[in-house]
Amino acid sequence: MGLTEESNQSMATDFILMGLFSHTGPHLVLFSLVAATFTTGLLGNTVLLFLISTESKLHTPMYFLLTDFLQGGGSVSFGGYAAQMFFLMLMGISEIVLLSLMSYDHYVAVCHPLHYPMLMRHQVCLLMVGTSWFSGVLVASVQTSITLHFPYCASHTVDHFFCEVPSLFKLSCADTSAYELALSVSAVMILLLPMSLIAVSYGHVLAAVLHMHSAEARHKAFTTCSSHISVVGLFYAAALFMYMVPGTYHSPQQDNVVSLFYSLITPTLNPLIYSLRNREVRVALVKVLGRGGFRSKR
Template identity: 75%
Template sequence: MAESNQPMTSDFILVGLFNHTGPHLVLFSLVATMFTAGLLGNTALLFLIRADSRLHVPMYFLLSQLSLLDIGFPLVTIPKMAAGFLLGEGSISFGGCAAQMFFLMLMGVSEAVLLSLMSYDRYAAVCHPLHYPVLMRRQVCLLMAGTSWLSGVLVASVQTAIALRFPYCASRTVDHFCCELPALLKLSCADTSAYELALSVSGVLILLLPISLIVTSYGLVLRAVLHMRSAEARHKALATCSSHLTVVGLFYGAAVFMYMVPGAFHGPHQDNVLSLFYSLVTPTLNPLVYSLRNREVRRAMAKVIGRGGCRAKR
């Protein structure tokens, strides 16, 4: 029968993003370059935060958590995609597909929650500088980090468990470069419309609530910035906020469209592009936008490089 289930151990086939034509080879090289740059940038940031005691402050603690997520996010998808492109074999085991889906949701939800909490940190620093040491004391920072990771684990566990209970038909070809939930649901023999509706509703809590916190926090920050007397300080704060909001907008915009807009309104090509935004583009941009442009980080980098130069002379 065409709709009979195959054994749960059957492999899935990932279609991938690129073929071996000239333009696609260029795009693949660009993806590989961004992947490498993102890993190096986030790893360097983690090292600097750990090495320099001046960066042992709440903002950089939260940024270290973001860097951990931004290292894990691309590692879940890009190496498998690259292997499929280079070796011409896009098969992935059922267990591997389940693991990809779980870790993608874990990283995505954790980052969504963490970005919203980071916006509160900026609000506290700009709008309540005298109370900042109390508002962002060590216990609060640890609670923020734990909340973001725990949220990711809980949502990923529930969503993956539900998705794997659906029966899958004879076709095991996933029209995507990774085993992401919306793409996998399209292969199910069962009616998934109720679950997709529930997924869209849950997106209100997972995505829209953090977005509302970010908008509120940065709105209050911008209001405080506009009342600053120093034009230079105002310009610097506005530039920082706008760059932060741009990256946050890319991440949340792609995630909202993927998970809250019904699948009938976007095709596989759009899904691939959207997934690249929050699994590769924003993890690559985050260390540049949030940290490596900061004066404190540049000083820490110069200090570490200086130490390396002194050791080399010895």
């Protein structure tokens, strides 16, 4: 191997993210829209977490489990890219596992309401949360270390707006086909196993609802589960497209749009889906606002 080839296959020290708006015209307008959406989601989730922590009536398994660019591109160091990739995967896998475990919570609430306090006691909730975080750390550690082990000797420009595993494969000068296949297979396991638990849980819930004679009971059960199903649909559909469909079947532009769903749209909709449609949260919000107004008058 000559000196030129050795230098070409040297480890990259920087990557350049093209950003979300590199292929569009009105950058400022689109940036303002995304920034406003992100701010709305951040404020909404902050308010929701505050209500859950301050209102004792919301200290239930359902809510306990829940708590838990103006320019076209920017340079990101190799270490920065690795860190962002790790934490993104950590949060994503943890959410995948936690969403599936939350379906069990709804199954117990609808199908075994009398045993709910025992089956969903505090220790069980802690175990669920711990399992989700452990799964995220394990998968993120393995996949990040393997992905960054490949040499990146071609262009260091990543046609994406954040650091994600599939977008980096296209830059490697090594043959990544075997690992891409392994990633797809692992994605099947990581996504389909939780989806199976969700399907089984809601299959039992549906059967229980169909046997209910009271229209009010059926409506209450539907309201309890519909919020979670909405989040699962948005989050899982995007994740399935990104990690189970081979990269040759979707373009970088499609990746950007799909990634928006689980990185921005779903977190923004969480407060709306989980709180405004829930009477207990609305009552807690009115109570907190009432306390604030009373104190200001005093």
